[in-house]
Amino acid sequence: MSPPSHKQEILALLDAGEYGPALQHALTWLDSSPENTDALYVSGLACLFVEQFDKSIQYLEQASKKNPDNATCIANLGIACLRSGDTGSAISYLKKAIDKQPDYELARYNLGSAYIKNQQAELAIEHFRILTENHPDSAEYLCALADATRETGQWLQSIKLYKKTLAIDTDHSRAHTNMGPLMMHLGQLDDAVEHCLRAIELGPDQTLPRKNLGDCYVQMEQLDEAMDAYADAYQIDSNNAELDVAIGNVWLETADHAEASSWFHKAHLLDEDNIPALCGLAHIEREAGNLQLALDILQPLLKKDPENTEVLLNLSDTLWDDGDAEAALLHLNTVLKLQPQRTAIYAKTGHILSSAGDIKGALEQYRTALAQNPHCIPALNGLATTQRDKLENRYFNTLQELLNPKTRNQQLKPGVLAALHNALAFYFDGNRQFEAAASHMQQANHFQWQHKKTRGWKYDIQTHEDHVTKLIDTFTHDYFERIKTFGSTDNTPVFIVAMPRSGTTLTEQILARHENVLGIGERNFASQSLNQFAGVNNAINLDQLNDITQSAIERLSLNYLSRLKILSKQSNKTGITRVVDKMPDNYSLIGWILTLFPNAKIIHLKRDPADVALSCWMTQFGSIRWACHKEHISHRLQQYQRIMQHWRDVIPDRFIETSYEQLVKHQSDESARLIEYIGLDWDEDCLKFYESDRLIRTASITQVRQPIYKKSVCRWKAYQPYISDLFNVKKTS
Numbered sequence: 109m110s111p112p113s114h115k116q117e118i119l120a121l122l123d124a125g126e127y128g129p130a131l132q133h134a135l136t137w138l139d140s141s142p143e144n145t146d147a148l149y150v151s152g153l154a155c156l157f158v159e160q161f162d163k164s165i166q167y168l169e170q171a172s173k174k175n176p177d178n179a180t181c182i183a184n185l186g187i188a189c190l191r192s193g194d195t196g197s198a199i200s201y202l203k204k205a206i207d208k209q210p211d212y213e214l215a216r217y218n219l220g221s222a223y224i225k226n227q228q229a230e231l232a233i234e235h236f237r238i239l240t241e242n243h244p245d246s247a248e249y250l251c252a253l254a255d256a257t258r259e260t261g262q263w264l265q266s267i268k269l270y271k272k273t274l275a276i277d278t279d280h281s282r283a284h285t286n287m288g289p290l291m292m293h294l295g296q297l298d299d300a301v302e303h304c305l306r307a308i309e310l311g312p313d314q315t316l317p318r319k320n321l322g323d324c325y326v327q328m329e330q331l332d333e334a335m336d337a338y339a340d341a342y343q344i345d346s347n348n349a350e351l352d353v354a355i356g357n358v359w360l361e362t363a364d365h366a367e368a369s370s371w372f373h374k375a376h377l378l379d380e381d382n383i384p385a386l387c388g389l390a391h392i393e394r395e396a397g398n399l400q401l402a403l404d405i406l407q408p409l410l411k412k413d414p415e416n417t418e419v420l421l422n423l424s425d426t427l428w429d430d431g432d433a434e435a436a437l438l439h440l441n442t443v444l445k446l447q448p449q450r451t452a453i454y455a456k457t458g459h460i461l462s463s464a465g466d467i468k469g470a471l472e473q474y475r476t477a478l479a480q481n482p483h484c485i486p487a488l489n490g491l492a493t494t495q496r497d498k499l500e501n502r503y504f505n506t507l508q509e510l511l512n513p514k515t516r517n518q519q520l521k522p523g524v525l526a527a528l529h530n531a532l533a534f535y536f537d538g539n540r541q542f543e544a545a546a547s548h549m550q551q552a553n554h555f556q557w558q559h560k561k562t563r564g565w566k567y568d569i570q571t572h573e574d575h576v577t578k579l580i581d582t583f584t585h586d587y588f589e590r591i592k593t594f595g596s597t598d599n600t601p602v603f604i605v606a607m608p609r610s611g612t613t614l615t616e617q618i619l620a621r622h623e624n625v626l627g628i629g630e631r632n633f634a635s636q637s638l639n640q641f642a643g644v645n646n647a648i649n650l651d652q653l654n655d656i657t658q659s660a661i662e663r664l665s666l667n668y669l670s671r672l673k674i675l676s677k678q679s680n681k682t683g684i685t686r687v688v689d690k691m692p693d694n695y696s697l698i699g700w701i702l703t704l705f706p707n708a709k710i711i712h713l714k715r716d717p718a719d720v721a722l723s724c725w726m727t728q729f730g731s732i733r734w735a736c737h738k739e740h741i742s743h744r745l746q747q748y749q750r751i752m753q754h755w756r757d758v759i760p761d762r763f764i765e766t767s768y769e770q771l772v773k774h775q776s777d778e779s780a781r782l783i784e785y786i787g788l789d790w791d792e793d794c795l796k797f798y799e800s801d802r803l804i805r806t807a808s809i810t811q812v813r814q815p816i817y818k819k820s821v822c823r824w825k826a827y828q829p830y831i832s833d834l835f836n837v838k839k840t841s
Contacts, residue, residue, distance in 0.1 A: 115150055124151065131151075134151040144491060145171050152164045152185070154190075160798060165185065165189060181734045183214060183218070186201030217239060220235040220236045220256060221252070223257055224255065228639050229259035232259075234255060237253060250273040250285050257795070262446075281314070281404050285307040285320065288301075293449070293451070297327055301324050301325075304320045304595040318337050330521070335360055352372070352374045352375035356375065372388040386408070387409070387419060390426070394425065401431075406423045417446055421439070423434065423435075426437040427439070430632065449480060451477050451481045455487040456472070458470040458487065462493075473490075478503070483506065488802065489527040493725050505786075506534070522557035522562075524557055525551070526555035527728075534816065535546035543829075543830050553728075553736045573747055579751060579754075580754045582699070588699075591656065594661045594662075595702070598669055598707065600672060600685060603691075605710060607693045607744075608732065609715075609723035615690070616690040619688050622686045623683055623791055624683050625687075626675065627686065629724070634668075637664045638700050653703075664704060698759070699755070709765055713768060713771075714766070717838070718824035719822065725738070741834065
């Protein structure tokens, strides 16, 4: 058989899908004619089809050297490099093939694919656009252009292109597969599910459409359905790292951290560079309160891939939990630059801006989200809770329509219902329609607990009462006498302690306007330092304090002060001599704080317990588990009063007390008393706290951004006729 016949026979076998026989014939020919260009070429091509990429590259490189003007050989060499993961060489060879033959469509298509893989989607768009212009009816080329456009963050434009693809070919599997996640990120979950299901019909043996379907169900809070979809995908491919991460995330949603960790570790074993798996492990550390460990995982990932949106979002959440609003917002802004159509991120940004004091910026973010998706629940909730009675009618009507079974087109899940009712509670409260507000508050808390309960939330009043008893039994007169010389004499730390919603933010703002004071918001430093010393299996063993040594206290206090120094340096504020932490729950840690810092200044801020109860009842906290049930709120207040009375009995001269009501009524006198207590000279700027441009973490920022807010005093009386059982806790001295 002549050489041309060899070549044609082998190419015919490849066209027929008989790759094994084709490779055997090609190698036999190559053995007999090792310098033959055609024998090298078909051997390389056959190796490419059977995925022997190194051999394919070897033979095709030799063939292209012998025939340097053969665009087909050079293009297939580029494709072999692309399949082997060498995208740089692939791009070089494919560009060379196109230079020699500009109308070579296969080379141009694969060059676009190589650019996408090399994270150069903008360059891919250029080549796919040429292909679509020459072949406007090609669904495959349109889908490729949509893929590249999606990678640049132009989600709305990519959706238009996918729709054009499906108009040409309604059964285009990849278009349906990729449309699912896009619609999900835009909040159009019903459409997302529809595309995922269609992709599964078209490709029942494909893993990705089933994983995408599971992702959609997670967003819809249908965790059982999500796990079913992931299980179906797992049957197809049990060694898929991305699928393992998705399964781990469901376990994370249900607060089963051990199970979640096992799946994230499995993914990491399959792919040690799998960033979502490492993000999952960081999330577990964050949920456990180990924020520094979470940052230790995430920050190296950001250095390695500074535009990875998953890393950026996890870093933002961790930094926000740590009270660093500015850094959290910085990472969210980066995400929005990369993916400007990601609706939920605008709402998340709005939430942080609102909580941190930039109300105008927050409203702008919420409205941007709603312009993209008028039914974006977090954005609607953010607008309503921020604007209250000033909420525009169109948004109020949308909230009403979403809750009306006759007008909505889907069954809403508890988390969504909680957000909608909470939004309306704030709207009606602002309009002084207290009965309607109370009704929506009741439903919001009911659904919030349902939503959180499926994610592992529980609260046991006896466990908390036992913990308070243990605190009382541990921090006695004898304890303080024993450790009185152990702690650091540094007087930098200042603490504002109280029940949540008692005015800690207002008090911090007054102090932080002083030229020598830095406010650092709500930090977990005190609890983290105690956990560092006495933590056992994510619980505090207070018995260990019986054996605490001076060296241990010195080490912990120095570490604590080093964190304050870092924050002081980052603030760019000069002359700082006092650093104020307003974490409310530190009221239970006053004994520990004075263990570390005997000279620390502690301000206990009281407020009418009925007003505290109402405010906590109205606020949907992200992590406070006792604020959904009235009896839990009442019990928490009782135990708070109990531990504070203990501190008054045991260390009466180690802290001072004021009240929200006193600050409101006698702002100037009380402010002066606080400044004097922390050892500083009076500064008139402390009376202008509302002019601060600092980012603050609080649930009541609209009150802090105006002169003393008096409407919150005795606010509970308006609700007495409707939720009287919330106000059973009596005032104490």
